[in-house]
Amino acid sequence: MSATIKDVAQSAGVSFKTVSRVMNGEEGVRDSTRKKVQDAATTLNFQINTSARNLRRRGSNLIALIISNPSRSYIENIQIGAMEWCSRNGFHLVVEDVSAHPKGLSDLLSRGAMAGVILIPPMSDDPDIQRQLIDKSIPFVRIAPETANDKAPSVRIDDRAAAREMTKKLITLGHSRIGLITGPSEFGVSRNRLAGYRDALVESGLTIEETLICEGAFSYPSGQSCTSDLFDLPAPPTAIFASNDDMAAGAIAETYRRGIAVPADVTIVGYDDVAVASVISPPLSTVRQPLKDMAAQAAALLLARIRDAQSEPQHIILPHSLVMRASHGPCGKT
Amino acid sequence: MSATIKDVAQSAGVSFKTVSRVMNGEEGVRDSTRKKVQDAATTLNFQINTSARNLRRRGSNLIALIISNPSRSYIENIQIGAMEWCSRNGFHLVVEDVSAHPKGLSDLLSRGAMAGVILIPPMSDDPDIQRQLIDKSIPFVRIAPETANDKAPSVRIDDRAAAREMTKKLITLGHSRIGLITGPSEFGVSRNRLAGYRDALVESGLTIEETLICEGAFSYPSGQSCTSDLFDLPAPPTAIFASNDDMAAGAIAETYRRGIAVPADVTIVGYDDVAVASVISPPLSTVRQPLKDMAAQAAALLLARIRDAQSEPQHIILPHSLVMRASHGPCGKT
DNA sequence: GAGCTAATTGACAACGTTGTCAATTTGGGA
DNA sequence: TCCCAAATTGACAACGTTGTCAATTAGCTC
Numbered sequence: 001m002s003a004t005i006k007d008v009a010q011s012a013g014v015s016f017k018t019v020s021r022v023m024n025g026e027e028g029v030r031d032s033t034r035k036k037v038q039d040a041a042t043t044l045n046f047q048i049n050t051s052a053r054n055l056r057r058r059g060s061n062l063i064a065l066i067i068s069n070p071s072r073s074y075i076e077n078i079q080i081g082a083m084e085w086c087s088r089n090g091f092h093l094v095v096e097d098v099s100a101h102p103k104g105l106s107d108l109l110s111r112g113a114m115a116g117v118i119l120i121p122p123m124s125d126d127p128d129i130q131r132q133l134i135d136k137s138i139p140f141v142r143i144a145p146e147t148a149n150d151k152a153p154s155v156r157i158d159d160r161a162a163a164r165e166m167t168k169k170l171i172t173l174g175h176s177r178i179g180l181i182t183g184p185s186e187f188g189v190s191r192n193r194l195a196g197y198r199d200a201l202v203e204s205g206l207t208i209e210e211t212l213i214c215e216g217a218f219s220y221p222s223g224q225s226c227t228s229d230l231f232d233l234p235a236p237p238t239a240i241f242a243s244n245d246d247m248a249a250g251a252i253a254e255t256y257r258r259g260i261a262v263p264a265d266v267t268i269v270g271y272d273d274v275a276v277a278s279v280i281s282p283p284l285s286t287v288r289q290p291l292k293d294m295a296a297q298a299a300a301l302l303l304a305r306i307r308d309a310q311s312e313p314q315h316i317i318l319p320h321s322l323v324m325r326a327s328h329g330p331c332g333k334t
Numbered sequence: 335m336s337a338t339i340k341d342v343a344q345s346a347g348v349s350f351k352t353v354s355r356v357m358n359g360e361e362g363v364r365d366s367t368r369k370k371v372q373d374a375a376t377t378l379n380f381q382i383n384t385s386a387r388n389l390r391r392r393g394s395n396l397i398a399l400i401i402s403n404p405s406r407s408y409i410e411n412i413q414i415g416a417m418e419w420c421s422r423n424g425f426h427l428v429v430e431d432v433s434a435h436p437k438g439l440s441d442l443l444s445r446g447a448m449a450g451v452i453l454i455p456p457m458s459d460d461p462d463i464q465r466q467l468i469d470k471s472i473p474f475v476r477i478a479p480e481t482a483n484d485k486a487p488s489v490r491i492d493d494r495a496a497a498r499e500m501t502k503k504l505i506t507l508g509h510s511r512i513g514l515i516t517g518p519s520e521f522g523v524s525r526n527r528l529a530g531y532r533d534a535l536v537e538s539g540l541t542i543e544e545t546l547i548c549e550g551a552f553s554y555p556s557g558q559s560c561t562s563d564l565f566d567l568p569a570p571p572t573a574i575f576a577s578n579d580d581m582a583a584g585a586i587a588e589t590y591r592r593g594i595a596v597p598a599d600v601t602i603v604g605y606d607d608v609a610v611a612s613v614i615s616p617p618l619s620t621v622r623q624p625l626k627d628m629a630a631q632a633a634a635l636l637l638a639r640i641r642d643a644q645s646e647p648q649h650i651i652l653p654h655s656l657v658m659r660a661s662h663g664p665c666g667k668t
Numbered sequence: 669g670a671g672c673t674a675a676t677t678g679a680c681a682a683c684g685t686t687g688t689c690a691a692t693t694t695g696g697g698a
Numbered sequence: 699t700c701c702c703a704a705a706t707t708g709a710c711a712a713c714g715t716t717g718t719c720a721a722t723t724a725g726c727t728c
Contacts, residue, residue: 002445002470004715005715014677014678015677017678017679017680017716017717018678021676021677021716023715028676028677029677030676030677030724033677045469047444048444048445049389049445049446049713049715050444050447051384051385051389051394051447051713051714052385052683052713052715052716053715054683054715055383055386055389055683055715055716056682056683056716056717057683057717060385070413070414070417071410071414071609076404079404079429080405083429083431084431087434088434092398092430093428093429094427094428094429095413095428096421096426096427097418100417100421106381108426109381110383110384111383112384113385136336137336250613252615253615256615275405275554276610276613279584279587280614281587281590281614281615338684338685339684348708349708349709350684350708351707351708351709351710352706354686355686355706362705362706362707363707364706364707382684383683385683385684386683386684386685386686387684387686388685388713389685389713389715390685390686391685391686391687391713392713446714
């Protein structure tokens with residue numbers, strides 16, 4: 001086994017408490033002593049024992065990212081952002097798939113195991129999980145919750161405004177029959193984006209046709225099948241707004257399958273601006289949300305709560321933008 | 335704070351050692367006692383303290399997945415496979431981006447922090463990391479190493495044979511000028527796939543043209559630019575074999591950009607069979623490797639080494655297959 | 669160089685669990 | 699009823715670190 005603090009202390013000729021002080025970069029150690037200890041630690045290839053440290057400190061250096069459907073490309077960016085933040089701040093990221101946990105997260109959340117938890121949709125809106133976390137007094141942060149509350153900090157973009165803007169953009173292009181592929185209704189973001197879509201139509205004096213609204217699953221195949229349904233309508237839409245890019249990619253595929261051209265015959269836009277958006281053909285016009293930033297900021301807010309559980313939970317709204325690539329165009333039909 | 339073992343012991347009227355026994359499902363506890371303890375634990379909402387347990391057991395319930403370029407879709411599947419295995423086996427997965435760690439992984443690998451480590455390309459072939467792990471006697475497993483060794487177990491497919499088969503398939507389709515987009519040469523898998531490509535050409539009596547071989551970066555843009563280079567050749571290839579699907583997607587995009595049709599004018603095939611392969615148009619013909627399985631099996635081999643560091647490292651080769659979707663066709667030109 | 673204060677260092681307990689081994693209880697046969 | 703082996707339970711130390719507080723040392727001033 002590798003060396004302990006006591007080994008280092010003996011080798012450096014000081015007490016093990018002094019070694020501890022050096023290891024934690026505390027003040028009040030003479031420079032000469034510090035050097036002696038550091039040399040001894042290097043020589044012995046000393047690595048601190050995290051379990052002992054965490055036990056004594058009643059803390060942890062682990063942050064959990066709880067996800068439910070690991071194959072969403074959305075998650076990739078969140079994870080990267082969180083991972084980078086953790087690296088820079090002395091934490092490690094534990095990624096846990098709640099859907100693979102039949103009987104809940106009890107062992108993951110065992111006392112002191114996690115310093116904090118990052119929740120993404122749909123868990124951001126799951127009252128069950130949040131109650132568990134509060135019961136165990138584990139700090140957590142919510143990414144893209146439907147609405148902010150005072151239980152935990154949150155980071156989001158203004159989904160309603162973003163969806164409204166994109167819809168208005170389509171209206172400006174001359175589209176009046178705009179299909180909407182929503183996410184699952186248990187996602188707060190789905191509801192917010194739907195609301196933004198409705199806002200735009202109402203503001204523009206257009207009627208909302210419920211048949212133009214199709215609930216997808218944030219997945220590629222669900223984008224295909226919703227699109228198929230929309231095209232089978234007696235009066236199909238001239239533009240389709242998918243609530244994420246995976247579904248937009250599915251929509252484009254289904255459109256092509258039917259021999260319909262994008263964007264010449266139909267406009268298709270997405271949401272998120274993940275990797276697939278710039279990779280498919282035509283490159284997707286979409287709503288960009290700064291997912292990596294959101295994750296990093298969420299981690300930062302979480303840290304504040306880890307440090308002081310009484311601190312006021314902060315709520316950050318990050319800016320979004322419309323990235324208009326090549327999958328949109330003016331409405332051909334009148 | 336939540337309850338400790340001693341609280342439960344007091345509440346159940348037994349010694350804390352007995353509670354410990356119940357918590358660990360040990361033999362030799364009377365059923366009535368066990369029940370009493372379990373009830374008390376439930377009432378008090380007892381959660382074991384992982385740090386204390388790990389300290390005393392000199393172990394950990396954490397497995398690290400070390401990655402270097404988090405945006406490769408390959409990683410998604412590996413991670414899902416590893417995560418699921420961890421859930422089922424009482425571990426948690428820590429995902430760590432080594433490229434975000436300027437000064438190495440020392441703190442991640444601090445004594446006892448990780449029960450074991452899963453290495454994927456290119457770290458599977460990185461002697462530095464492996465030496466670090468051996469020095470600290472942290473068990474590890476290698477996914478898709480260039481060659482197996484006796485330091486650690488490994489899981490892979492036969493990349494050379496797979497690349498050979500795919501190349502032969504293209505030859506059978508009548509192609510004789512086959513472009514190869516390799517991965518970076520520091521990836522063992524790149525070298526193995528290149529070797530398989532060469533094997534097939536040689537066995538078929540075709541000459542190997544080095545200009546038809548372009549080194550990519552396993553990324554979409556690198557697939558585009560290699561393809562561009564290949565098409566700019568005086569005698570461009572009639573088929574392109576990309577060493578992963580991301581690059582194949584880039585190749586298809588660049589092909590379309592030039593007004594060339596896939597598969598009518600040129601055949602493009604990939605490698606991995608990740609999500610993008612069935613999502614792009616046309617659906618990609620590719621080599622399928624069972625990434626999730628590979629990760630799960632790797633974790634299992636790792637566990638064997640965690641349990642007994644002296645156990646013989648095992649090496650598993652999983653079957654691959656050719657998934658011929660719609661991006662390939664016979665050679666038009668003679 | 670004595671005396672004082674501030675800086676530095678050390679002794680010891682505590683964190684919550686599991687391992688070791690001894691003590692106690694149980695159950696069955698004589 | 700007593701005795702013995704087996705089953706069950708408990709007492710106590712140990713894991714490696716950090717927090718508390720006391721002890722020691724260094725650096726000044728006079």
